[in-house]
Structure formats: C-alpha cells, structure tokens
Amino acid sequence: MTKYRAEDYIGKTFNRLTILEAAGVRRYHPIVLAQCSCGTVKHIELCAILTEHTKSCGCYNQELRRERGKVSNLKHGYFGKPEYKSWSHILSMVGVGLKFVIDGELLLRIF
Numbered sequence: 001m002t003k004y005r006a007e008d009y010i011g012k013t014f015n016r017l018t019i020l021e022a023a024g025v026r027r028y029h030p031i032v033l034a035q036c037s038c039g040t041v042k043h044i045e046l047c048a049i050l051t052e053h054t055k056s057c058g059c060y061n062q063e064l065r066r067e068r069g070k071v072s073n074l075k076h077g078y079f080g081k082p083e084y085k086s087w088s089h090i091l092s093m094v095g096v097g098l099k100f101v102i103d104g105e106l107l108l109r110i111f
Helices: 046-050 059-072 082-093
Strands: 017-026 029-036 041-045 098-102 105-110
Touching: 017 041, 017 046, 029 046, 041 046
Parallel strands: none
Antiparallel strands: 017 029, 029 041, 098 105
C-alpha cells in the first residue's frame, strides 16, 4: 500500500492546483490546502490530486461547460425558438416514428 506524505508535495503543481500546506487527515487520506490557478484556495485529499481525480477547484469544469454550450447551440440554430420547444416536447411524449420538418426541410427523422 502506497503512503502519500503531504509534506513531500508542498510547493508542487499538479494540473491547476499548487499544494500550499498539509492540513490533516480524513479517513486515512492526507488533506492538503491547495491553490488553484484562478486563485481559489481549497482543502482537497492529496490522493485525489495525485490520481488526477481533482484537477482544479471547479473552474475548469465551468469553462468546459461554457465551451460545450457555445458549440452545442450552434448545431442547428433552433435552440430556444418556439419550433424547437414544440419539437422537444413532442419528442419527449412520442419518441419514435417522428419526422421534424421546418420550411419544407426535413431536419430529423426518428424511427
């Protein structure tokens, strides 16, 4: 079994987190005080940082969601419009054997 000593990692940076100091132990796992590149300081389990389960304070996840949202809204351009709302409502109720046509153009066929 590998033992992680928080003192050995002080000052080192992993992904966006820089380990500042040892902060104790929780359920046999060392806890460290880590500062994210965005400036946020959090208590995080050392093994979560070393295994890359935790890469940031949460700011990286927010950035990814923002980017994915920009891309996904550009797929067809109908998101948020009345036609899309009606279509998504119909799809949730019917689900199969559905054609979606706008201005004579077949946009989606589900069987």
